[in-house]
Amino acid sequence: xxxxxxxxxxxxxxxxxxxxxxxxxxxxxxxxxxxxxxxxxxxxxxxxxxxxxxxxxxxxxxxxxxxxxxxxxxxxxxxxxxxxxxxxxxxxxxxxxxxxxxxxxxxxxxxxxxxxxxxxxxxxxxxxxxxxxxxxxxxxxxxxxxxxxxxxxxxxxxxxxxxxxxxxxxxxxxxxxxxxxxxxxxxxxxxxxxxxxxxxxxxxxxxxxxxxxxxxxxxxxxxxxxxxxxxxxxxxxxxxxxxxxxxxxxxxxxxxxxxxxxxxxxxxxxxxxxxxxxxxxxxxxxxxxxxxxxxxx
Amino acid sequence: xxxxxxxxxxxxxxxxxxxxxxxxxxxxxxxxxxxxxxxxxxxxxxxxxxxxxxxxxxxxxxxxxxxxxxxxxxxxxxxxxxxxxxxxxxxxxxxxxxxxxxxxxxxxxxxxxxxxxxxxxxxxxxxxxxxxxxxxxxxxxxxxxxxxxxxxxxxxxxxxxxxxxxxxxxxxxxxxxxxxxxxxxxxxxxxxxxxxxxxxxxxxxxxxxxxxxxxxxxxxxxxxxxxxxxxxxxxxxxxxxxxxxxxxxxxxxxxxxxxxxxxxxxxxxxxxxxxxxxxxxxxxxxxxxxxx
Numbered sequence: 001x002x003x004x005x006x007x008x009x010x011x012x013x014x015x016x017x018x019x020x021x022x023x024x025x026x027x028x029x030x031x032x033x034x035x036x037x038x039x040x041x042x043x044x045x046x047x048x049x050x051x052x053x054x055x056x057x058x059x060x061x062x063x064x065x066x067x068x069x070x071x072x073x074x075x076x077x078x079x080x081x082x083x084x085x086x087x088x089x090x091x092x093x094x095x096x097x098x099x100x101x102x103x104x105x106x107x108x109x110x111x112x113x114x115x116x117x118x119x120x121x122x123x124x125x126x127x128x129x130x131x132x133x134x135x136x137x138x139x140x141x142x143x144x145x146x147x148x149x150x151x152x153x154x155x156x157x158x159x160x161x162x163x164x165x166x167x168x169x170x171x172x173x174x175x176x177x178x179x180x181x182x183x184x185x186x187x188x189x190x191x192x193x194x195x196x197x198x199x200x201x202x203x204x205x206x207x208x209x210x211x212x213x214x215x216x217x218x219x220x221x222x223x224x225x226x227x228x229x230x231x232x233x234x235x236x237x238x239x240x241x242x243x244x245x246x247x248x249x250x251x252x253x254x255x256x257x258x259x260x261x262x263x264x265x266x267x268x269x270x271x272x273x274x275x276x277x278x279x280x281x282x283x284x285x286x287x288x289x290x291x292x293x294x295x296x297x
Numbered sequence: 298x299x300x301x302x303x304x305x306x307x308x309x310x311x312x313x314x315x316x317x318x319x320x321x322x323x324x325x326x327x328x329x330x331x332x333x334x335x336x337x338x339x340x341x342x343x344x345x346x347x348x349x350x351x352x353x354x355x356x357x358x359x360x361x362x363x364x365x366x367x368x369x370x371x372x373x374x375x376x377x378x379x380x381x382x383x384x385x386x387x388x389x390x391x392x393x394x395x396x397x398x399x400x401x402x403x404x405x406x407x408x409x410x411x412x413x414x415x416x417x418x419x420x421x422x423x424x425x426x427x428x429x430x431x432x433x434x435x436x437x438x439x440x441x442x443x444x445x446x447x448x449x450x451x452x453x454x455x456x457x458x459x460x461x462x463x464x465x466x467x468x469x470x471x472x473x474x475x476x477x478x479x480x481x482x483x484x485x486x487x488x489x490x491x492x493x494x495x496x497x498x499x500x501x502x503x504x505x506x507x508x509x510x511x512x513x514x515x516x517x518x519x520x521x522x523x524x525x526x527x528x529x530x531x532x533x534x535x536x537x538x539x540x541x542x543x544x545x546x547x548x549x550x551x552x553x554x555x556x557x558x559x560x561x562x563x564x565x566x567x568x569x570x571x572x573x574x575x576x577x578x579x580x581x582x583x584x585x586x587x588x589x
Contacts, residue, residue, distance in 0.1 A: 030393065033388065033391070033393065034393075036388055037388060037389070037399050040385055040388070040399075040403060040464075041399065041402055041403070043461070044402060044403050044405060044406055044461070044464065044465065045402050045405060047414075047417050047418070047421060048405065048409075048417070050417075050420075050421065050427060051417045051420065054420065064425040066430055066433065066434070067430070068427070068430065109312075110312045110313045110316065111313060113309040113310070113312065113313065114309060114310045114312070114313035114314070116309060117305075117306040117307075117309035117310045118306075118310065121300070121301055121305065121306040121309075122300075123303065123306040123307070126306070129310055129314060132314070132317060132322070133313075133317065136317060136321040136322070136325075138577075139321070139325060139570070140518060140521075140522050140569070140570070140573055142522050142524070142545045142548065142566070142569060143325075143328065143566045143567075143569050143570045143573075144321065144324035144325050144327075144328055144566070145548065145552070145566070146328060146331065146548060146552055146559055146562045146563050146566055147323075147324035147325070147327035147328040147331060147563065147566075148320060148324045149338075149552060149559075150324075150327060150331065150336070150559065151319065151320065151323065151324060151327070153340070166320070167316075167320040169316065170312065170313045170316035170317070170320075172317060172321065175313050190300075194300050199301075200300075200301045200305050200309075225408050228410070229408075229409070229410035229411065229412075229413075230410075231410065231411055231412050231524075231525050231528075232524050232525065232545070232549060235549065236549060236552045236553060239553070247410050247412040247413075248412075250412055250413075250416065251412070251529075251533070253416075254416060254419070254532065261420050261423070264416055264419075264420065265417075265420065267416075268412075268413045268416045268417055271410060271412070271413050272409050272410070272413045275408050275409065275410075276405065276408070276409075279401075279404075279405075279408050280401065283401050283404075287397075287400070
């Protein structure tokens with residue numbers, strides 16, 4: 001009920017309206033806008049840069065001084081190497097990647113299939129199915145997390161990575177996003193394909209899927225980010241130290257024997273940089289997908 | 298015309314449907330059932346205990362503290378995250394050079410893990426961290442501000458973190474809605490001599506009112522669900538004397554280990570659900586009234 005109604009048109013046609021185009025932004029307004037933009041930029045991105053800077057500072061540089069410098073005096077990657085000595089970081093990255101891959105694969109496959117069927121095929125019970133998917137959106141995930149753990153445990157999957165990945169492999173929201181995207185396609189393309197004798201898989205694969213690539217990208221990006229960033233669920237499911245995902249494992253950098261902020265900073269950068277690269281590489285698709293038909297996060 | 302066989306839609310739908318039933322519908326029912334038992338994390342039989350978990354909950358001071366924290370959390374987040382992202386969206390709406398860069402950059406805190414930003418802010422708010430350095434340099438205070446060790450300051454720090462992380466997300470929601478605000482109204486108002494502030498209040502705000510209510514609902518519900526921010530900023534301890542816990546932190550605490558209690562955790566989950574319904578119902582009513 002809360003999430004489906006966001007149907008954006010970020011770049012709506014500017015030429016509508018009977019009046020002439022608005023005058024160009026004046027020089028003073030432009031300057032003011034850039035000043036404000038830079039101010040917000042410092043607030044949103046500044047902390048990340050500060051963390052990056054801390055992670056590159058060597059043991060010889062005092063990071064606790066009252067006048068710390070933003071640029072590391074002798075930049076070094078030592079702290080990154082030390083992270084691997086303090087926690088099995090490579091194993092944690094592998095664990096996180098496995099969970100993320102399962103989550104992305106499951107959502108792409110099953111949300112596409114279900115979204116397509118509900119949007120483009122008529123069948124008895126279609127409305128009930130759609131209603132079920134919509135209904136679960138009102139329920140915050142944290143409410144059912146205990147019962148979900150009981151279910152996963154009864155499958156014998158407590159303290160396994162499969163148990164971490166399984167519940168997230170199909171998200172109702174993704175089914176609805178794909179449903180929205182498929183529903184927006186004109187009916188005629190299907191009809192033409194039906195006349196040509198195309199079967200359902202052919203119509204889905206050749207006709208509809210290429211038209212919803214943007215939404216598919218949004219589903220994939222967010223399934224990955226969600227799985228990679230998740231904390232509470234793996235924290236509940238996993239207990240063995242060697243099975244932890246990266247977010248849960250990172251805590252051990254700050255918790256136990258060390259309290260070296262350089263080390264913690266390096267650890268957080270290891271968890272953050274892959275996501276940042278992925279997002280900046282795919283942000284074009286993301287903003288396009290947002291226009292195509294839905295916002296989620 | 299026959300377009301497909303009767304079972305084709307079901308083959309396509311059944312995996313997703315099965316997931317929904319096993320991992321959403323059944324857990325919802327099971328949460329309610331478990332809340333009347335003494336189920337334990339390590340397995341074994343769960344016995345029916347009637348309403349004992351609920352009566353325990355009413356007498357549990359930690360629950361009341363968590364509810365108070367949630368109320369404060371929501372009360373501060375709601376206005377800030379309903380208004381600030383709208384202002385930022387207006388700022389990035391106009392197509393200036395590099396605007397795509399700014400939009401993407403403002404979104405970065407959203408994609409980072411709560412653990413990552415939590416650890417980042419732990420360092421920023423440290424007694425010897427950047428923010429305390431800044432505060433001392435400005436000669437506001439002599440002693441470091443105990444952002445991470447004072448009962449109320451911890452809560453305020455976590456709220457700031459939530460607001461900071463949410464700005465980009467709601468900015469995108471507003472950006473989508475701003476595209477639908479009629480441009481000619483803006484122009485007409487400008488011709489009538491209305492300044493930017495006036496135009497924002499008389500054209501933009503009414504144009505995105507529905508979205509503002511949607512954002513308000515999303516913000517309140519996620520404020521009530523807060524977990525990672527408080528958990529990380531307090532190193533999992535919930536602040537001095539465990540006073541900075543949220544309902545979800547309590548749920549997590551009872552979820553595992555030898556002393557865990559899944560029955561009690563489930564009754565807390567039911568309480569969480571009921572609490573999240575309150576802002577939804579109140580805001581839906583306000584929205585209806587505003588539309589009349």
